[in-house]
Every structure is written in structure tokens, then in C-alpha cells.
Amino acid sequence: MAPLSGCLKGKHLFDFDMLGLKPVLLSALKKQGFDTPTPIQNQAIPLAMEGHDILGLAQTGTGKTMAFGLPLVEHLLDQPGKPAPKTAKALILAPTRELVNQIADSLRLLTHDTPLKVTTVVGGQSIGRQISVLSRGTDILVATPGRLIDLMDRGAVSLRTVQHLVLDEADQMLDLGFIHALRKIAPQLGTPRQTMLFSATMPKQMEELSGAYLDNPRRVQVAPPGKAADKITQSIHFVDKPGKPGKLREILSRDEDALTLVFARTKHGAEKLMKGLVADGFNAASIHGNKSQGQRDRAIKAFRAGEITTLVATDVAARGIDIPGVAYVVNYDLPEVPDNYVHRIGRTARAGREGEAIAFCAAEEVDLLHQIEKLMKIEIPVASGDRPEPVRSDKPRRRGGGGGGGGGRNRKGPGQGKGNGQRFDKPAQGTGKPRRQRRRRAA
Known part of the structure; x- marks a missing residue:
């Protein structure tokens, strides 16, 4: 397929038919009533299909899941063969159980008429059942970092065959203190691989995170960070x-x-x-x-x-x-x-x-x-009402996830460097508190 990214600059929106997607994906999009990509999809999909690492910035509700989901499924359909037991071909990490389920539901609509299998692992559900499901292998594994590490520690899943990594709402992962979990997961992933990182905001820590996670990424952004949807x-x-x-x-x-x-x-x-x-x-x-x-x-x-x-x-x-x-x-x-x-x-x-x-x-x-x-x-x-004068408090304000986000205190940056040819392999630094204690603090 000829590269598309060079002709898609600006605000021009193309039809999904122009992407060269497989007929089964075009059919799935049509069933869901999708004809024209959103701006983030317009920019990200062609670059991702060409194999580039992606740093995607877009406000919520703009179609980020499809922006990484379509090229991911397209790539996996080009990889014949079933996944081996306890392995996955692609890994998607998200900070909350609700977001994991939302992503998986969207991907299942895309893969309904394909042999690809989508599996979720999150906390709060039977780990025994998740071990059983993973024993058969999966094409796409969508997970929260904490539960994934629990399964890795039990030998229930190997990430050595993962060649596609997606980090969705990565800034929220930082707020919830998942950077240490990411450092433990990353060295276990297969190489070479394509990595796509999507977020609604771009704080300073995200710049450091992208430097550690992504290899010469293409940055796509459709709205300034901190801007709400126009409607x-x-x-x-x-x-x-x-x-x-x-x-x-x-x-x-x-x-x-x-x-x-x-x-x-x-x-x-x-x-x-x-x-x-x-x-x-x-x-x-x-x-x-x-x-x-x-x-x-x-x-x-x-x-x-x-x-x-x-x-x-x-x-x-x-x-x-x-x-x-x-x-x-x-x-x-x-x-x-x-x-x-x-x-x-x-x-x-x-x-x-x-x-x-x-x-x-x-x-x-x-x-x-x-x-x-x-x-x-x-x-x-x-x-x-009338704007009152601010009330000052001597109590230091907590930094982090706020109302139930939690877990973001005293967090360190993701570190620098990519030693031994691996990404994200710098040893974890931080408060020294047990990981489980930090996760429980999150709402």
C-alpha cells in the first residue's frame, strides 16, 4: 500500500475506504455507522499503518480507541497463525477497569468476523478464570497494569511475543502511580515492536514517558491540551x-x-x-x-x-x-x-x-x-452566585489523582535511557511503599 501520510496534512477528512483497510474492517465500520474518520483518526491511522510509533494527543470523546484499534487489527490480520498458549500478540494497557472494558468492547466490534480474539484482565474479577482464559493464548490483551503483573508473577502469561503495545490515557497512569508497574512490564515485551501512546493531556512527565517508551515517534495532535470539546x-x-x-x-x-x-x-x-x-x-x-x-x-x-x-x-x-x-x-x-x-x-x-x-x-x-x-x-x-474571595489553607494540597484518582504522591519521572537495547528497563524508583498499597489507594 502506498504511504498516505504525506497527502493527509491539514484538516482534510478522507473516507475510511481510502485507507486500504481489509474488507472485513470496512464492513465492521459500516455496520457501526462510521463513514468519515475523526481528526485524530485522520492523522494517526495512516502513520500507524506504516508502522511508526505514535504519540497521540486529543481531547476525550474524539475517537482515540479507533485511532489505534483499526491499524492494530489490520496489522494482526496480516500475521497468520494462532497465538501460543499463555501469550499475546498485542498488549493494550489502560489505567482503569472501566476503560479496559470500553476498549475491549470497541475492538470486539471490529474483530467480530475475524479469527482474532480479544481478552481482558482487570482487578476485581476472578484471577483463576483469567488464568484459564490466558492458558489458551490471545491475539489482543487489554489489561490494567496491576492485574497484569499479578498474572505475570504467577507465570500465567508471557509477553515475549507482544509486537504491538498501546498505552491509552498514559497521563492517568502516571497519576495513579503505575509507572513502576510499566517499568516491570516493559522489559518482558518482544522486540522489535510498534508502540502507540495516547493521552488527553501532555504534562511534563508525559514528555519523559514518551522519550522512554517510543522510538522516533510521530506526534499527532488535534486540540491543545486542556481544551474541552467545542460542543x-x-x-x-x-x-x-x-x-x-x-x-x-x-x-x-x-x-x-x-x-x-x-x-x-x-x-x-x-x-x-x-x-x-x-x-x-x-x-x-x-x-x-x-x-x-x-x-x-x-x-x-x-x-x-x-x-x-x-x-x-x-x-x-x-x-x-x-x-x-x-x-x-x-x-x-x-x-x-x-x-x-x-x-x-x-x-x-x-x-x-x-x-x-x-x-x-x-x-x-x-x-x-x-x-x-x-x-x-x-x-x-x-x-x-458571586465569586468569593479564595480561602487559604495551611494544609498542603495533595498532588495526584484527586477524587479517587489517588496514588500520585511523590511520583518519580520515568527515567532516562534505554539500556541494553530495551526500552523502559530502568529500575523502579519511588517511595518504597508496597505496590499493592499504592493501588488500593486509587478509587
């Missing part, structure tokens, strides 16, 4: 903390049938808020780190189907929910990490739809609001 209408209500529950009920009552995602900062706060809403007759559920995987899956499924109209969540859900029908996102508590605001509101206005993002801001959160507006280079329109 999201944003507003802010200045309201003191005791007034937040009443303001939320007022907003929910305006459109009770609309799907509304409400973000709280802590697991306890999310659960308490949800129970209060249910007691007042609202059709609500919650997802956070104290919920089992089954409970989280059932809540998201019910929310997707419209059986539940209000879902209260911590940041564990900010990147793992891809439900086009979400009409409103309410930031009940502002996140302590400004980037997380962008990820949260990116849960609405998906797949070309319009959406509304509503935020509450108490006096003690004014500084957080200032950081968010500085990141986004906008001033969020005020819907009610």
Missing part, C-alpha cells in the same frame, strides 16, 4: 458547601429523564450523595473504588440503558465511560488536579452530540477554579 456548554454556580445538595436537586429536577453524571471528590462523599438523592426520589446509583467490579459494571450498564438517570462517580469513571447519551456533567466538587476537569466534562458531547457541563464552586474551591480556567485559557461563564 460542551460550560457554566459555574458559586455556592457554599451546605448549599450544594439543594442546588444539585434543583438542576436534576429540570430534566429528570436526562442522563446526568455527577462527580464527587471522594468515595465516601460520592456514596453519601447518591444515598441522599435516592432518599429524595431520584433515580441514582454510584461507582467508586469501594464498589466491586460487578457493582460498577451493573451501574454503568443501567446508566447506559437509561434505567438509572443519575450516576454519581469519583474520577475513577472520568475516562472509562463512553456513553453518547450523557447530557449533563455536574462537577459537584471541583477536582484537585485541573486536567481532571477536562476529562470529567469530556463524558458529555460525545460522538458529535451537544452537552452541558455544570460546576459548583465553594469559597474553599476558588483557587481550584482559577487553576482550571488557567489550564483551559477561558473564564467559565457564571450561572449564579
